[in-house]
Amino acid sequence: MSTDADTSPAPSLDAIPASVREARPTTWLNPHLRPAAEFLPSQAFSLADVEAAEARWRRFDPLLRHLFDDLATGRIDSPLMPLSDPIAQAIAGPTGGAVWVKADHDLPVTGCIKARGGVYEVLVYAERLGLEKGLLWPGDSYARLAEAEAREAFGAHTVAVGSTGNLGFSVGVMARTLGFAVEVHMSHDAKAWKKQRLRDIGARVVEHRGDYGSAVAAARSAFEGRTDAHFVDDESSVDLFLGYAAAAFDLQRQLDEAGIRVDPAHPLCVYLPCGVGGAPGGVTLGLKLLFGDTIRCIFVEPVASPCMLVQLAAGLSRPVDVYEIGLDNRTAADGLAVAGASMLVAGTVGPLIEAVVTVADTDLFAWVKRLWADPGLRLEPSAAAGFAAIRPYLDAAAPARATHVVWTTGGALLPEAEFQDALARG
Numbered sequence: 001m002s003t004d005a006d007t008s009p010a011p012s013l014d015a016i017p018a019s020v021r022e023a024r025p026t027t028w029l030n031p032h033l034r035p036a037a038e039f040l041p042s043q044a045f046s047l048a049d050v051e052a053a054e055a056r057w058r059r060f061d062p063l064l065r066h067l068f069d070d071l072a073t074g075r076i077d078s079p080l081m082p083l084s085d086p087i088a089q090a091i092a093g094p095t096g097g098a099v100w101v102k103a104d105h106d107l108p109v110t111g112c113i114k115a116r117g118g119v120y121e122v123l124v125y126a127e128r129l130g131l132e133k134g135l136l137w138p139g140d141s142y143a144r145l146a147e148a149e150a151r152e153a154f155g156a157h158t159v160a161v162g163s164t165g166n167l168g169f170s171v172g173v174m175a176r177t178l179g180f181a182v183e184v185h186m187s188h189d190a191k192a193w194k195k196q197r198l199r200d201i202g203a204r205v206v207e208h209r210g211d212y213g214s215a216v217a218a219a220r221s222a223f224e225g226r227t228d229a230h231f232v233d234d235e236s237s238v239d240l241f242l243g244y245a246a247a248a249f250d251l252q253r254q255l256d257e258a259g260i261r262v263d264p265a266h267p268l269c270v271y272l273p274c275g276v277g278g279a280p281g282g283v284t285l286g287l288k289l290l291f292g293d294t295i296r297c298i299f300v301e302p303v304a305s306p307c308m309l310v311q312l313a314a315g316l317s318r319p320v321d322v323y324e325i326g327l328d329n330r331t332a333a334d335g336l337a338v339a340g341a342s343m344l345v346a347g348t349v350g351p352l353i354e355a356v357v358t359v360a361d362t363d364l365f366a367w368v369k370r371l372w373a374d375p376g377l378r379l380e381p382s383a384a385a386g387f388a389a390i391r392p393y394l395d396a397a398a399p400a401r402a403t404h405v406v407w408t409t410g411g412a413l414l415p416e417a418e419f420q421d422a423l424a425r426g
């Protein structure tokens with residue numbers, strides 16, 4: 001894979017702002033930002049790769065429609081919703097511009113953005129096995145993969161993943177529905193209800209004493225060389241990345257339908273909660289390939305876990321994690337509680353990320369409460385991060401005539417007690 005890693009300077013922790021080290025909210029405008037048209041041609045992925053991912057999603061429409069009652073079209077997509085003027089003004093300020101919500105918190109089947117990558121990677125594996133084992137023939141409807149013969153063949157295979165919870169659920173739901181065995185590796189302090197939800201669908205949950213990164217590493221080595229299993233690598237999987245990237249086509253269609261102008265005089269700022277970076281990174285790749293620099297992608301991280309900011313600021317010559325600058329990676333935004341960013345993502349889209357904004361947990365809870373009161377969005381704390389980032393970003397960068405899209409990334413399936421607890425902390 002060609003990335004700019006080879007030519008990057010040695011990591012310099014000095015380039016990380018003091019406010020980041022002190023876990024204070026920070027807006028970091030990326031000094032390494034490069035024009036998309038200049039940077040993207042040197043990268044391993046092109047528009048053709050994202051179009052191929054989109055085509056694969058569409059081949060699976062008949063199967064997904066057959067398997068899931070809430071998928072009338074077979075598409076796993078969410079609405080693009082406008083926020084009313086008073087709420088948009090409260091978020092972006094009186095001259096801040098319109099605010100829209102890309103409502104992946106309510107994504108069908110899994111209620112979180114991680115389905116875009118996790119479900120997709122299971123489908124890639126199922127397609128490959130289906131073709132190898134003669135379960136699928138060219139021209140067949142992929143609905144055949146729901147038949148008993150396919151389920152029986154898939155049952156001899158395991159899909160494994162390391163996850164903070166939502167990726168595991170996305171992979172788990174899809175893989176269990178097709179008949180695969182599923183093993184999810186999680187850190188000991190991952191949310192108990194997220195572990196239970198996995199057990200309830202028949203997944204094996206393996207708990208690790210360390211953090212999310214060590215759970216991923218342990219799972220990766222446990223499954224190395226297994227021919228009867230597939231490991232979904234949240235830190236470095238190309239399939240995950242391209243599955244997320246295909247979301248750009250959904251947004252492009254919805255922007256067209258809503259008549260939202262996106263051109264150099266009317267930039268679109270997209271706010272993306274960032275954990276290891278796969279979901280926001282894939283979406284950024286897709287959007288930059290489709291729209292170039294008329295789109296500005298702003299990543300949002302908790303003050304205790306700003307792994308992408310730290311990696312991009314320090315440079316790409318070696319992985320740098322948040323522990324190295326004295327942070328503890330403890331945040332209520334469990335989906336974003338990641339100490340070290342994906343190097344695949346940092347290398348492939350790092351120079352396309354406009355800014356990284358870090359936000360305090362207290363703000364996340366306040367936005368969860370605010371957005372439940374009106375317009376009634378049911379968000380988990382991670383998914384509210386984008387709302388907390390708009391004003392700081394505007395204060396730092398002030399793009400004129402911008403429209404804002406906040407990507408809400410999870411929450412619809414939050415158990416009631418968890419949600420009430422988040423509201424009470426708001």
Ligand SMILES: Cc1ncc(COP(=O)(O)O)c(C=O)c1O
Pocket residue numbers: 112113114164165166167273274275276277278279280334335336338380382383409410411
């Ligand atoms: C709700 C939610 N939002 C955002 C993310 C961030 O995705 P990524 O870890 O790919 O950056 C996650 C990750 O699990 C998540 O669960």
